[in-house]
């Protein structure tokens with residue numbers, strides 16, 4: 324039975340079918356060329372891939388806008404009159420939303436090839452984005468069928484599928500927001516009952532995708548080298564120990580511990596994600612003030628760096644955690660800190676995490692002097 328016996332049912336949707344099928348094929352081929360990965364990508368991605376990937380944050384607004392518009396239209400289309408009046412507009416919004424989703428998903432996968440995207444938030448974002456998009460594409464096909472046949476029941480089925488897919492996509496989008504703004508962005512200022520509900524739901528979803536923490540083996544959680552306990556004011560080390568170590572001349576004293584030992588570590592291993600351009604977890608490590616101010620977790624507690632207390636300092640906790648820990652820094656697969664760099668970081672925090680302490684290589688534990696000398700060059 325046709326729901327609209329006048330004209331709609333007899334209309335041919337040939338063009339719309341061709342567009343929808345092209346979109347479907349584009350999505351599948353795109354996923355074959357850029358399969359979603361859940362671990363650090365191997366090898367370098369091409370410049371073009373990385374270039375297009377950076378359009379993800381722009382492209383994703385297209386499906387947001389058109390699918391929200393469609394959701395409102397679909398409420399009107401629940402009645403036969405509404406469908407007759409707005410059905411073709413809904414079809415157009417659905418097509419634009421589906422096309423935008425396909426582009427956003429493929430660009431998102433290309434963006435992930437930059438590396439550094441692992442963990443629960445990323446897995447959920449990628450998986451739900453793809454499932455939601457597949458759902459919207461299927462919904463597009465079903466709506467076309469329903470409109471072509473004038474099949475009212477099929478149109479109801481379409482609508483259910485659309486709202487389901489839209490819901491999945493929206494939730495998935497939220498985990499993407501967590502990736503770029505830090506996981507507290509949405510909940511931080513939420514009123515209390517909502518806040519705990521949201522956090523509980525998020526935690527539960529994350530447990531679905533996160534592999535249970537692997538038993539940490541001793542070697543995996545490296546202790547900072549023992550020798551950091553060496554007395555601070557040791558005399559210059561035996562000449563044979565570290566021939567590269569310059570004597571603590573006044574010239575060496577002009578350098579500063581933070582600027583010449585700590586910052587070079589951050590620049591080499593952290594600031595790609597915590598610098599001027601990107602602030603993952605809302606954290607910048609490119610100046611002393613930013614480093615001390617902390618990020619989304621540590622700003623309030625003032626514990627990104629706790630002078631004198633490495634064990635209480637979030638940055639130190641994260642760099643010494645096992646590499647497969649969720650919040651391990653730098654993230655799994657990235658260039659890791661060396662044992663000496665970790666020990667130097669620890670030493671600096673123990674010394675009071677100062678911005679002005681002069682660098683005196685001889686004041687460092689003997690086994691760190693060579694590494695410190697290399698860093699401060």
Ligand code: HEC
Nearest residue numbers: 439505506592593596603604606618619620621638652653
């Ligand atoms: C490839 C990107 C990347 C690199 C490199 C990286 N981080 Fe991170 N870092 C992140 C992301 C993403 C988060 C946010 C995680 C979250 O909120 O779930 C984060 C969060 C943090 C936080 C938590 C901040 C807060 O207050 O919430 C600290 C501390 C941190 N990183 C320290 C470091 C240090 C130190 C290094 C270098 C040794 C480093 N990171 C290197 C991506 C990176």
